[in-house]
Amino acid sequence: MTLPRVFVTRLIPAAGLDLVTAACQAEVWPDELPPSRQALLERVRGVDGLLCLLTDRIDAEVMDAAGPQLKVISNHAVGVDNIDVAAATARRIPVGNTPGILTDATADMAFALLLAAGRRIVEGTREVRSGGWKTWGPSYLLGADFAGATLGIVGFGRIGRAVARRAAGFGMRILYYDPASAAPEPGLDATPVDLDTLLRESDFVSIHTPLNEQTRHLVNADFLAKMKPTAVLVNTSRGAVVDQEALYQALKSRRIFAAGLDVTDPEPPPLDSPLLELDNLTIVPHIASATWRTRSQMARMAAENLLAGLRGERLPNCVNPEVYS
Ligand code: GLV
Numbered sequence: 187m188t189l190p191r192v193f194v195t196r197l198i199p200a201a202g203l204d205l206v207t208a209a210c211q212a213e214v215w216p217d218e219l220p221p222s223r224q225a226l227l228e229r230v231r232g233v234d235g236l237l238c239l240l241t242d243r244i245d246a247e248v249m250d251a252a253g254p255q256l257k258v259i260s261n262h263a264v265g266v267d268n269i270d271v272a273a274a275t276a277r278r279i280p281v282g283n284t285p286g287i288l289t290d291a292t293a294d295m296a297f298a299l300l301l302a303a304g305r306r307i308v309e310g311t312r313e314v315r316s317g318g319w320k321t322w323g324p325s326y327l328l329g330a331d332f333a334g335a336t337l338g339i340v341g342f343g344r345i346g347r348a349v350a351r352r353a354a355g356f357g358m359r360i361l362y363y364d365p366a367s368a369a370p371e372p373g374l375d376a377t378p379v380d381l382d383t384l385l386r387e388s389d390f391v392s393i394h395t396p397l398n399e400q401t402r403h404l405v406n407a408d409f410l411a412k413m414k415p416t417a418v419l420v421n422t423s424r425g426a427v428v429d430q431e432a433l434y435q436a437l438k439s440r441r442i443f444a445a446g447l448d449v450t451d452p453e454p455p456p457l458d459s460p461l462l463e464l465d466n467l468t469i470v471p472h473i474a475s476a477t478w479r480t481r482s483q484m485a486r487m488a489a490e491n492l493l494a495g496l497r498g499e500r501l502p503n504c505v506n507p508e509v510y511s
Contacts, residue, residue, distance in 0.1 A: 202485025258495020282491025293348035299446025338388030341395035425451030
């Protein structure tokens with residue numbers, strides 16, 4: 187029996203990779219960096235399945251380079267903005283993703299950034315290491331209060347709601363904005379508002395939208411101008427949801443107090459990016475889902491989607507179920 191051919195675009199945790207290599211003739215890209223465009227186009231030729239990462243742009247050209255036998259594209263991520271899903275649907279190729287399992291890890295990181303940016307953790311560390319810390323000071327490194335403050339959540343899906351649960355534990359008032367008007371969870375005291383109200387009233391704003399044409403540069407100069415000057419912005423969604431030039435200006439001019447980013451556009455930002463000079467920006471390298479358990483579960487889920495697609499079965503987590511109708 188010939189095993190299906192697949193290309194896996196990076197070494198993923200063994201919990202998923204072992205399932206793939208046991209059932210497929212798998213080529214696994216071994217490098218730390220993603221395959222170049224050219225390498226990707228070459229490696230996909232003739233494969234039955236593709237297991238890819240958010241760092242791979244999977245568009246019609248890649249699908250056509252693979253060929254008409256391509257049965258499944260499985261993304262090792264919940265966000266699928268790196269994939270042209272419409273092009274996959276037009277070719278009746280199901281696209282899989284990894285929702286749910288990274289909700290808590292991502293919400294933890296959003297909260298870590300809210301705390302780090304609001305309480306100046308990285309700035310404080312820098313002070314200690316550089317000798318800037320001379321003595322305890324009554325007005326030294328003052329930051330934002332959490333208890334009694336208002337958190338505005340933009341995008342109230344799984345991750346937004348998980349951030350709200352954490353905020354409730356900190357005694358915060360919770361507002362949310364979601365054009366899909368997701369209902370709050372029972373027992374969670376969160377109020378739906380329009381975006382302007384959220385920006386006007388929130389001391390902290392946390393972004394949890396997918397990246398699409400409606401949300402690209404949603405956080406622009408106008409958005410930032412509506413925030414309180416004492417407010418903190420956190421983004422753990424996708425870098426391009428924020429207009430980074432506008433964010434730079436808002437932070438530099440202290441139009442807002444601070445920001446925390448897990449994601450940027452591009453990733454990584456160039457080392458000469460002015461953003462990296464700002465003391466009031468806390469920035470980490472897209473690691474919101476980077477916990478041992480979460481990454482193993484993501485790898486397993488991505489493998490299960492891939493293998494189901496290869497068997498001609500419905501993917502356990504499919505973003506374009508219309509391919510089955
Ligand atoms: C990570 O950013 C993901 O979309 O899974």
